[in-house]
Every structure is written in structure tokens, then in C-alpha cells.
Amino acid sequence: MEKRIRLKISYDGTAYHGWQIQDGTVTVEGVLTDAVSEAVGKPVEVIGASRTDAGVHALGNVAVFDADTPIPADKMAMVLNKLLPDDISIVCSDEVPSDWHPRKQDCRKTYEYRIYTAPVRMPLKRLYAHYTYSDLDIGEMDRAASFFTGEHDFTAFCAAGSQATSFTRTIYACSVKKDGNEAVIRVTGSGFLYNMVRIIAGTLFEVGLGRKKADDIPGIIDSLDRRKAGPTLPACGLTLIGYEYGDRPF
Amino acid sequence: MEKRIRLKISYDGTAYHGWQIQDGTVTVEGVLTDAVSEAVGKPVEVIGASRTDAGVHALGNVAVFDADTPIPADKMAMVLNKLLPDDISIVCSDEVPSDWHPRKQDCRKTYEYRIYTAPVRMPLKRLYAHYTYSDLDIGEMDRAASFFTGEHDFTAFCAAGSQATSFTRTIYACSVKKDGNEAVIRVTGSGFLYNMVRIIAGTLFEVGLGRKKADDIPGIIDSLDRRKAGPTLPACGLTLIGYEYGDRPF
Numbered sequence: 001m002e003k004r005i006r007l008k009i010s011y012d013g014t015a016y017h018g019w020q021i022q023d024g025t026v027t028v029e030g031v032l033t034d035a036v037s038e039a040v041g042k043p044v045e046v047i048g049a050s051r052t053d054a055g056v057h058a059l060g061n062v063a064v065f066d067a068d069t070p071i072p073a074d075k076m077a078m079v080l081n082k083l084l085p086d087d088i089s090i091v092c093s094d095e096v097p098s099d100w101h102p103r104k105q106d107c108r109k110t111y112e113y114r115i116y117t118a119p120v121r122m123p124l125k126r127l128y129a130h131y132t133y134s135d136l137d138i139g140e141m142d143r144a145a146s147f148f149t150g151e152h153d154f155t156a157f158c159a160a161g162s163q164a165t166s167f168t169r170t171i172y173a174c175s176v177k178k179d180g181n182e183a184v185i186r187v188t189g190s191g192f193l194y195n196m197v198r199i200i201a202g203t204l205f206e207v208g209l210g211r212k213k214a215d216d217i218p219g220i221i222d223s224l225d226r227r228k229a230g231p232t233l234p235a236c237g238l239t240l241i242g243y244e245y246g247d248r249p250f
Numbered sequence: 251m252e253k254r255i256r257l258k259i260s261y262d263g264t265a266y267h268g269w270q271i272q273d274g275t276v277t278v279e280g281v282l283t284d285a286v287s288e289a290v291g292k293p294v295e296v297i298g299a300s301r302t303d304a305g306v307h308a309l310g311n312v313a314v315f316d317a318d319t320p321i322p323a324d325k326m327a328m329v330l331n332k333l334l335p336d337d338i339s340i341v342c343s344d345e346v347p348s349d350w351h352p353r354k355q356d357c358r359k360t361y362e363y364r365i366y367t368a369p370v371r372m373p374l375k376r377l378y379a380h381y382t383y384s385d386l387d388i389g390e391m392d393r394a395a396s397f398f399t400g401e402h403d404f405t406a407f408c409a410a411g412s413q414a415t416s417f418t419r420t421i422y423a424c425s426v427k428k429d430g431n432e433a434v435i436r437v438t439g440s441g442f443l444y445n446m447v448r449i450i451a452g453t454l455f456e457v458g459l460g461r462k463k464a465d466d467i468p469g470i471i472d473s474l475d476r477r478k479a480g481p482t483l484p485a486c487g488l489t490l491i492g493y494e495y496g497d498r499p500f
Contacts, residue, residue: 010373057373086371088373089371119341120331120342122339123307123336124378
């Protein structure tokens with residue numbers, strides 16, 4: 001009997017051309033699909049929740065697959081961890097109904113973006129945070145972040161090339177906190193447009209540098225103009241923290 | 251006029267076969283020597299403070315070199331950072347007397363060893379900490395750590411192959427603290443024998459697991475027997491935090 005198995009996946013995106021399988025590149029989905037197919041003994045298709053970009057990290061991306069396997073759903077994590085490379089691991093696994101789809105459930109999705117400040121770049125931070133030598137006004141960044149909460153049309157925070165049909169998204173929480181010499185931007189929403197978190201981070205970065213003010217944010221959102229928002233910050237600073245599924249928590 | 255320039259160096263040791271130049275391998279000293287030689291326009295020999303092993307990281311290793319260059323000593327860091335790869339950076343630079351030698355001064359040297367605990371391995375920690383799924387008794391580890399302080403013959407904590415003529419070293423401080431899901435072992439001493447910090451970490455790890463007791467440490471030190479101490483933990487968890495030179499602080 002086929003069952004649908006769900007995986008919570010953590011990975012270091014540094015070595016991967018993002019999540020989604022593409023010919024001729026090494027992707028997280030590709031490596032995971034190979035491991036799952038080996039574990040269950042035949043080719044399997046994996047359905048992912050978030051198609052993270054090249055270089056983006058995850059603590060809790062989600063995927064499901066269907067397989068007729070004697071391996072209990074909750075032991076699948078352990079089996080896959082023996083087959084996966086060091087930079088991908090399965091945090092946990094469980095069984096879900098056969099029609100449960102990771103992109104078609106109500107959920108809250110949380111990302112973190114890290115920016116570190118130091119007089120010179122720091123080798124031990126370079127893979128997981130964006131570097132600046134400038135001091136950031138973290139209080140002003142946090143005040144700016146609060147303006148993103150609520151339901152808005154985020155056209156100004158969406159990269160060209162998006163295939164979205166609606167640009168309205170709901171942000172449940174957005175804050176900026178200090179963690180040592182890092183500014184940690186944390187944003188939770190119903191979903192995000194293409195590059196939206198990295199553009200929000202770039203806009204908050206400009207607030208931190210004093211190039212924009214917190215009070216400019218509502219006007220930037222209302223403009224629906226990508227050019228009014230800040231730059232898209234590099235992928236390395238971004239980590240998908242995870243999904244909260246109301247119907248079926250991990 | 252030649253001057254002696256001192257560098258404080260930070261690096262991610264993951265990609266390097268340690269500090270010391272060896273034929274046919276990529277080393278931190280090798281890459282740094284090339285950058286310095288390019289900056290000053292002729293071949294230069296670099297003298298390092300610590301010959302860290304393959305995979306060991308540093309926030310503050312130290313090196314000096316002599317050169318007749320118009321570049322001011324304090325600007326050398328900036329010049330070198332433009333020539334060095336992302337995983338090596340110069341934190342600062344200054345001029346020291348021509349007979350100042352980084353291995354022949356009185357100093358205190360500090361290392362950190364990190365062990366993280368989680369139900370499954372975590373990709374984002376793998377390069378900078380040793381992983382265990384077991385809970386560690388950090389209080390007992392910290393109590394064990396205190397027995398290392400003082401002047402002792404550390405023969406039991408020295409790997410075979412050491413070229414040391416004396417095995418007596420002074421430890422000024424040794425402690426274990428919790429940082430999120432990591433145990434952070436921090437040890438400051440006059441100097442360390444070959445693999446000594448990784449063997450101290452391995453011994454404290456066994457205390458954390460309950461395989462040894464804190465009160466066993468004095469007997470292990472007194473035994474002068476390498477087999478009584480714990481295993482040598484992997485290089486990735488070790489970071490050289492830095493040097494304090496009494497005569498000439500940074």
C-alpha cells in the first residue's frame with residue numbers, strides 16, 4: 001500500500017543551485033530524490049514546499065513523496081540521513097494523508113536574513129550572513145520592519161520574472177534584532193513573492209545605513225514600484241526557518 | 251628601509267591542509283605568502299605564530315614578515331584583504347621591532363572547541379562544531395575543566411609524534427559553557443602540545459557523556475598515559491581565538 005511520507009529538511013545551500021531539479025546542475029531536490037529513490041528501491045518524485053534559490057539555506061523546508069515501502073514513516077528520516085551528504089539532513093519524517101500537499105495547505109512560513117557588521121569581513125560568517133563594515137541602526141530597522149505586517153500588495157518587493165497572478169500577501173510578523181555583531185531580520189508570512197524577503201532585507205538594510213527612514217516604508221509599499229525599494233541582498237544571508245501547518249504540525 | 255609587519259589573521263580552515271606550507275597542498279601560510287609577496291612586489295617569507303592543523307579555524311592567528319615597502323604597516327591589512335580569498339582575512343596589521351618573533355614572546359593563547367547536540371546532525375553547524383546526538387552534562391564538564399588549570403606535565407594529552415622536549419605547560423583558564431545547543435570549551439594557556447586541545451576536548455566530551463567523572467581528571471593528568479585520556483576530537487570543532495602578547499598587544 002502506498003503511503004505519503006512528509007520530510008522536514010535542513011540544508012546548507014552553499015554548494016547547490018537551489019532546490020529545484022535542473023538539468024546539468026546539482027540541486028537539493030535532485031540529491032534528495034536520489035536518496036529517497038534508493039531508500040524505497042524505485043524512482044520516486046518528491047514534491048517540495050519551497051523552491052529556495054541558489055545559495056539559500058534551510059532549517060525546515062518540507063517535502064512529500066508517495067511510496068510502497070516497509071520502512072515506517074517516522075524511521076524514514078534516519079534511513080535517508082545515512083544516504084544524504086553532510087550538508088543535507090532530514091530533521092524528522094511522518095505520514096500524511098495522500099492528498100496532503102505542502103504548497104496547498106494554510107501555513108505560516110518564516111525566514112531569517114542575517115547581516116553582520118565588522119571592520120573587516122569575517123571568514124567564519126561568510127557563508128551564512130551578508131557583510132557590511134557600516135554600523136547599522138537596528139532600532140530604526142526594527143521600527144521599519146513593523147510597517148510590513150498586515151495584508152499588502154507587495155509589487156514593489158517582487159523581482160522581475162515572477163509568475164505570480166496576485167501580489168497580495170499577508171505578513172504576520174516582521175522584526176529586526178541584534179545577535180552579537182549581526183542584525184537578524186525575521187519575517188513570518190502566508191507566502192512570499194519571488195525574492196521578496198531579500199528585497200525586504202535590502203530595504204531594511206538601507207534604513208539601517210540611514211539612507212531610508214522607517215517612516216518611508218508605507219510609501220514604498222504603496223508605490224507598487226520596485227525601484228523605490230532597496231536592493232536584493234545576496235542569497236547567503238537567507239535561511240528558510242520553517243513552516244507551521246495549522247492542520248498538521250510536525 | 252625594511253620594517254617588520256605583524257598581521258592578525260582570521261580564517262576558515264575547511265579548505266586548507268593546515269597552516270604550514272607543504273608541497274602539493276593548499277595551505278593558509280602558502281596563500282598568505284603569495285598575497286604578501288604580491289603586495290610588496292617581491293618574494294617574502296612569513297613567520298606564523300601557530301601551525302594550525304588541517305581543518306582548524308582561526309579568529310586571531312599571528313604572523314610577521316619583513317619588507318621594504320611604501321605601504322604603511324597599519325594599511326597592510328586592507329591591501330592584503332583585496333588579494334586574499336574570502337575564507338582568509340587580515341583583522342589588523344601593525345609594525346613591530348625587527349627582532350619581535352611571534353613564537354618567542356611571552357603570551358597567552360586561547361582556543362575554543364565547540365560540540366553541538368541535536369537529534370540529527372545540523373548542516374549549518376557541520377563545519378564549525380563536532381556533532382553528537384547525546385545530551386551532555388555541561389555542569390560536570392565545567393567542573394572537570396577546572397582541574398586542567400595550573401602547571402602540569404601534559405604527556406597524557408599529547409599525540410604521538412610530538413617533537414616537544416618538555417611536556418609541562420601552564421593552563422590559565424579552562425571552562426565549559428552552554429551556547430544554545432552547543433557546549434563551548436574555552437582554554438587559555440602558555441602554549442599547547444600537539445593535539446592537546448583536541449584531546450582535552452575529547453576527555454571533557456567523555457565527562458559530558460558520563461563515561462568519565464570530573465574527579466577522574468587529576469588522576470588522568472598524573473598518569474602521563476595518553477591511553478587514559480579521551481579521544482582526539484575532529485579538527486572542525488576547533489578555533490584558535492587568539493594571542494595576548496603582554497609586551498605588545500594588538
